[in-house]
Amino acid sequence: MLGQDIAKLSSALSLSKDDCDITDFTSIQHIIETQAPSIIINCAAYTAVDLAEKESNMAYQINSLGARNVAKACANADIPLIHISTDYVFDGEKNEPYQEEDPCHPMSVYGKSKHEGEIYIQEILPQAKIIRTQWLYGHGGKNFVETMLRLGQTRRELSIIDDQIGSPTNTHDLAKAILTIQSSPAGGIFHVRNSGFTSWYGFAKEIFMRSNISCMLKPIPTREYPLPAKRPLNSRLSMARWKKELGLPELSHWKISLQDYLNTRQIHKDDIE
Numbered sequence: 001m002l003g004q005d006i007a008k009l010s011s012a013l014s015l016s017k018d019d020c021d022i023t024d025f026t027s028i029q030h031i032i033e034t035q036a037p038s039i040i041i042n043c044a045a046y047t048a049v050d051l052a053e054k055e056s057n058m059a060y061q062i063n064s065l066g067a068r069n070v071a072k073a074c075a076n077a078d079i080p081l082i083h084i085s086t087d088y089v090f091d092g093e094k095n096e097p098y099q100e101e102d103p104c105h106p107m108s109v110y111g112k113s114k115h116e117g118e119i120y121i122q123e124i125l126p127q128a129k130i131i132r133t134q135w136l137y138g139h140g141g142k143n144f145v146e147t148m149l150r151l152g153q154t155r156r157e158l159s160i161i162d163d164q165i166g167s168p169t170n171t172h173d174l175a176k177a178i179l180t181i182q183s184s185p186a187g188g189i190f191h192v193r194n195s196g197f198t199s200w201y202g203f204a205k206e207i208f209m210r211s212n213i214s215c216m217l218k219p220i221p222t223r224e225y226p227l228p229a230k231r232p233l234n235s236r237l238s239m240a241r242w243k244k245e246l247g248l249p250e251l252s253h254w255k256i257s258l259q260d261y262l263n264t265r266q267i268h269k270d271d272i273e
Contacts, residue, residue: 023066
């Protein structure tokens with residue numbers, strides 16, 4: 001979803017995993033040699049959070065070793081890198097929003113593999129920009145908004161987790177933010193997400209309210225909906241570096257961005273058809 005939005009908003013060449021396999025260093029080298037990019041934005045990731053608990057080798061191959069390969073190739077060719085990471089590098093036990101410099105303690109294979117990828121990048125290419133974000137939804141991929149819209153039309157009641165807190169983030173907004181800072185000399189880790197915080201229950205409630213869906217929602221704690229991978233309860237990310245060091249405003253409020261997404265759903269479907 002994010003890669004598609006970045007490609008739409010820029011002249012970027014969008015490469016699928018068939019075009020460039022980041023687990024194969026020579027594949028990345030070949031792309032750099034033939035395409036001569038001025039910057040690489042790595043949106044590639046293994047994001048099946050629960051399945052990663054079983055397919056840990058694949059998750060590490062893509063999220064960790066793949067990130068290392070991209071960083072090495074960029075370092076060798078002296079090309080800037082922007083890499084996308086996640087709030088899952090934290091354990092969610094902090095009572096305040098996480099700062100970029102806070103210690104990481106991932107609880108899942110997905111989080112651990114993404115954190116290891118961050119470490120490799122910082123060691124190989126310290127000037128790279130690592131963008132931690134969260135709760136992404138956008139056109140062109142499976143996401144929470146589409147799942148709720150589908151289930152809301154067929155179910156009378158849904159139980160939604162209400163004790164995991166974060167920021168629903170529209171990939172269109174995130175793509176614009178990434179493109180805004182691509183030429184900035186500042187490097188390191190930046191937290192980037194839509195402003196405002198809510199729970200998955202609060203997110204679903206807003207989706208239904210703005211879509212006139214009458215399905216009843218029941219808030220439940222995480223313990224009542226066990227999944228293979230542990231999730232951080234507090235996923236709030238501070239955007240301190242974004243505002244102080246880059247002097248940029250926060251992204252629009254998540255409720256505004258949700259409405260923008262809902263407004264453009266049919267237009268996007270018409271374009272595809």
